[in-house]
Amino acid sequence: MQTRLAIAIAAVWIAGNATVPAALSQTSDIAVVVNEKNPVKNLSSQEVRNIFAGDRRSWPGGLPIKLFVRAPDAHERAVLLKLLGMSESDYKNYWTAKIFRGEVQSEPIALFSNGMQKEAIKAYPGAVALVNMQDVKPGMKMVKVEGHLPGEEGYPFN
Amino acid sequence: MRHHQSVTVLLLLMSTQGSAQQAASPEQETIQELVQQLKELQNRVKELESHQPIASSTQSAPAQMADSRPPAPEETSNTQLPFLPQELHELRGIQWRGFGEVNYKVLNQRTPELGSYGFVPGSHGNFFTGDFDLLLTSRINDKASVLAEVVIGEADAQRFEVDLGRVLFKYDYNDHLKMSFGRYHTGIGYYNTAFHNGGWLQTTADRPLIMEFADDGGPLPTQAVGVSVTGLIPSGGLGLNYLAEYGSSDTIRLDLLDGDIEDESNSNHFDLGVFARPNILPGLQVGGSIYHDQIQDSLRGGVKIGQSILNAHVVYLGHGIEFLNEGFLIRHAYEQSSTVFNMPAFYSQVSKRFGRVRPFLRYQYINANPGGFLEDIGLRHGPSFGARYDFDDNIGFKAQFDHTLRRDLPDLNGLHLQLAFTF
Numbered sequence: 001m002q003t004r005l006a007i008a009i010a011a012v013w014i015a016g017n018a019t020v021p022a023a024l025s026q027t028s029d030i031a032v033v034v035n036e037k038n039p040v041k042n043l044s045s046q047e048v049r050n051i052f053a054g055d056r057r058s059w060p061g062g063l064p065i066k067l068f069v070r071a072p073d074a075h076e077r078a079v080l081l082k083l084l085g086m087s088e089s090d091y092k093n094y095w096t097a098k099i100f101r102g103e104v105q106s107e108p109i110a111l112f113s114n115g116m117q118k119e120a121i122k123a124y125p126g127a128v129a130l131v132n133m134q135d136v137k138p139g140m141k142m143v144k145v146e147g148h149l150p151g152e153e154g155y156p157f158n
Numbered sequence: 159m160r161h162h163q164s165v166t167v168l169l170l171l172m173s174t175q176g177s178a179q180q181a182a183s184p185e186q187e188t189i190q191e192l193v194q195q196l197k198e199l200q201n202r203v204k205e206l207e208s209h210q211p212i213a214s215s216t217q218s219a220p221a222q223m224a225d226s227r228p229p230a231p232e233e234t235s236n237t238q239l240p241f242l243p244q245e246l247h248e249l250r251g252i253q254w255r256g257f258g259e260v261n262y263k264v265l266n267q268r269t270p271e272l273g274s275y276g277f278v279p280g281s282h283g284n285f286f287t288g289d290f291d292l293l294l295t296s297r298i299n300d301k302a303s304v305l306a307e308v309v310i311g312e313a314d315a316q317r318f319e320v321d322l323g324r325v326l327f328k329y330d331y332n333d334h335l336k337m338s339f340g341r342y343h344t345g346i347g348y349y350n351t352a353f354h355n356g357g358w359l360q361t362t363a364d365r366p367l368i369m370e371f372a373d374d375g376g377p378l379p380t381q382a383v384g385v386s387v388t389g390l391i392p393s394g395g396l397g398l399n400y401l402a403e404y405g406s407s408d409t410i411r412l413d414l415l416d417g418d419i420e421d422e423s424n425s426n427h428f429d430l431g432v433f434a435r436p437n438i439l440p441g442l443q444v445g446g447s448i449y450h451d452q453i454q455d456s457l458r459g460g461v462k463i464g465q466s467i468l469n470a471h472v473v474y475l476g477h478g479i480e481f482l483n484e485g486f487l488i489r490h491a492y493e494q495s496s497t498v499f500n501m502p503a504f505y506s507q508v509s510k511r512f513g514r515v516r517p518f519l520r521y522q523y524i525n526a527n528p529g530g531f532l533e534d535i536g537l538r539h540g541p542s543f544g545a546r547y548d549f550d551d552n553i554g555f556k557a558q559f560d561h562t563l564r565r566d567l568p569d570l571n572g573l574h575l576q577l578a579f580t581f
Contacts (some may be wrong), residue, residue, distance in 0.1 A: 046437040058332040102305040
């Protein structure tokens with residue numbers, strides 16, 4: 001307990017006395033990642049929203065989009081909900097209604113880690129997910145959003 | 159794992175302090191001690207982790223969070239691959255979803271009225287189950303799927319009738335061409351295709367009368383068998399979509415006043431619609447449709463009537479707000495005579511969520527001509543208001559008060575309580 005307290009105090013102290021380099025402030029950017037073979041290179045913010053809202057369900061060429069999202073409490077999940085303008089409860093009801101309307105068969109598969117998201121992206125040619133840019137690994141292809149890659153000025157998702 | 163998180167955060171913070179530390183501040187000694195302490199903690203965490211079993215897909219949420227750090231290559235290959243096939247396999251087989259409700263309704267008069275959903279006409283008030291709805295979906299391949307909605311509805315005297323609300327073979331070629339074959343809910347209005355038979359999905363306890371199913375007294379052909387095609391129209395930020403339907407509705411209406419059954423013997427219909435979901439305001443939908451078929455007035459010797467129904471709607475859903483507005487013009491043109499009836503109708507509904515509570519207000523209006531095919535409806539208008547309380551994401555309770563003004567009939571007051579759930 002004392003150790004934990006000491007660490008917490010130290011973290012607060014260091015954070016309060018340090019000048020965080022600009023580059024670090026951008027490391028929380030959330031990348032839009034797709035399968036390496038997916039030819040898409042750039043999307044608008046609205047296109048990303050439409051994809052994760054299930055309103056757009058195929059890539060150019062007809063390849064079905066396969067959505068993967070993080071389970072509740074992950075940072076990527078918070079960014080997703082912010083993007084959609086929904087609470088966790090709204091999100092659940094939204095997909096229930098979408099299933100009921102016959103627009104989708106199921107809500108997006110929620111994964112427990114970015115490692116699992118990586119495997120999913122590699123496994124499905126039409127896969128797309130939101131991943132913390134620090135966790136983007138070989139096998140995942142980052143897509144530009146509004147012409148910017150994560151970490152660049154003007155990138156919209158963090 | 160919390161130790162691990164804290165350590166990771168602290169290390170990140172400290173790793174950025176390189177240049178600051180070069181200034182050799184008086185606190186440097188303290189920092190060195192903390193770094194030493196961190197190293198010891200790291201070793202302890204590694205030791206603890208080495209004794210933990212391999213992570214499973216059923217980890218708790220905090221554990222999932224901790225795994226957001228970059229996994230080492232060997233971690234990925236050793237711990238994640240074994241459970242990925244189970245997690246990510248295509249959803250095959252039949253997926254089930256259910257919706258149910260239990261209702262209590264009371265009216266201030268005994269005159270038979272809206273004897274549907276199991277409500278006993280002539281009673282002051284009674285309990286009934288309404289619709290029990292089972293939704294089945296099954297994916298056949300990446301583009302083809304099947305959907306069925308089986309509705310078990312309560313009729314009079316606690317008899318239960320099974321209705322195949324929808325059964326569709328769906329083929330989504332791409333976003334621009336999505337086809338459905340089978341029995342569908344017509345795209346005659348927004349409400350019909352947004353809520354179907356799922357009472358739980360609705361904010362209010364019942365549907366607006368103009369959107370009520372025909373077998374519950376509604377005036378429109380809400381169900382049909384045929385083909386329905388929809389998709390995106392390339393239109394940039396306007397977000398235009400089209401809808402085209404061709405089929406047979408064969409509507410059977412319940413007369414609101416005396417409970418008679420009227421078989422409209424509809425001819426084949428077409429329904430064409432277009433709606434926009436502009437990017438500028440996510441949640442907004444503006445659109446309209448035109449429907450046409452031919453019906454027969456079975457109560458007047460089977461005279462044929464050309465039926466055209468125009469719809470326009472403006473809907474906004476977002477930030478906890480629900481704002482539904484639909485207007486209709488039902489045109490009945492009698493063959494072999496110059497008789498034409500134009501019957502307007504609309505409803506407007508607004509609600510806002512405050513935590514678990516969503517108060518709502520709806521005003522509806524329908525004006526059917528005396529002597530026309532829908533004369534039992536006549537002129538009806540009035541407000542409904544109440545609130546929905548969500549116990550959680552699956553159970554809701556609704557209390558709704560209705561005040562309806564009717565032409566040549568006394569005003570009608572009603573209280574409708576509903577427990578709605580999904581599973």
